[in-house]
Amino acid sequence: MHGEPAVAVLRLGHRPGRDDRMTTHVGLTARALGADRAIFAGGSQAAETVRDITDRFGGPFEAEVTDSPKAVLRNWDGRIAHLTMYGERVQDVEDEIRATRDDDGESLLIVVGAEKVSFDVYEAADWNVGVTNQPHSEVAGLAVFLDRLFEGRELDREWEDADQEVVPMETGKKVVDPDGEEQ
Numbered sequence: 001m002h003g004e005p006a007v008a009v010l011r012l013g014h015r016p017g018r019d020d021r022m023t024t025h026v027g028l029t030a031r032a033l034g035a036d037r038a039i040f041a042g043g044s045q046a047a048e049t050v051r052d053i054t055d056r057f058g059g060p061f062e063a064e065v066t067d068s069p070k071a072v073l074r075n076w077d078g079r080i081a082h083l084t085m086y087g088e089r090v091q092d093v094e095d096e097i098r099a100t101r102d103d104d105g106e107s108l109l110i111v112v113g114a115e116k117v118s119f120d121v122y123e124a125a126d127w128n129v130g131v132t133n134q135p136h137s138e139v140a141g142l143a144v145f146l147d148r149l150f151e152g153r154e155l156d157r158e159w160e161d162a163d164q165e166v167v168p169m170e171t172g173k174k175v176v177d178p179d180g181e182e183q
């Protein structure tokens with residue numbers, strides 16, 4: 001989040017056609033829950049969709065595509081947390097991960113997979129982290145991990161340059177433009 005060491009999310013192993021929605025949801029979840037940047041491995045519409053949402057609902061948030069996720073991992077200047085059901089329990093490592101940001105000012109790359117993740121990724125990671133040690137989803141794992149990392153502060157994040165802002169309502173839907181005009 002703004003003014004803090006950067007958090008990026010790397011989405012691995014996208015299978016065109018099969019994983020499009022999940023990949024887009026990884027990007028949208030990264031943006032909504034406090035990350036600064038999403039990097040999508042392989043061709044995908046996800047980067048474009050996430051950019052479009054950022055244009056409409058605000059940022060800052062960067063979405064990009066890489067054809068070499070291995071190079072992203074190799075060249076990352078900071079720490080790496082790989083989310084996997086086989087990893088250490090998030091509740092056991094979250095303090096240590098936060099300390100590298102709060103005390104040492106290091107940026108964090110969070111890696112999520114799609115299908116089987118190669119062993120290189122486990123080795124490149126500073127932490128392999130399980131959000132429970134049960135199989136579930138990269139979107140759910142990412143959401144819980146980010147909320148733990150930011151200790152809930154991401155829920156109060158301010159958005160810049162939004163064309164549309166949702167006004168929370170007990171019932172109904174209200175969306176306003178930057179002048180407060182209802183849309």
Ligand SMILES: C[S@@+](CC[C@H](N)C(=O)[O-])C[C@H]1O[C@@H](n2cnc3c(N)ncnc32)[C@H](O)[C@@H]1O
Nearest residue numbers: 083084085112113117130131134136137138141
């Ligand atoms: C459908 S799972 C694939 C699971 C696969 N067997 C593997 O290599 O871990 C896709 C992604 O969801 C995430 N994931 C699934 N369960 C998780 C858990 N319990 N904790 C953290 N991440 C998880 C991981 O990032 C994983 O790569």
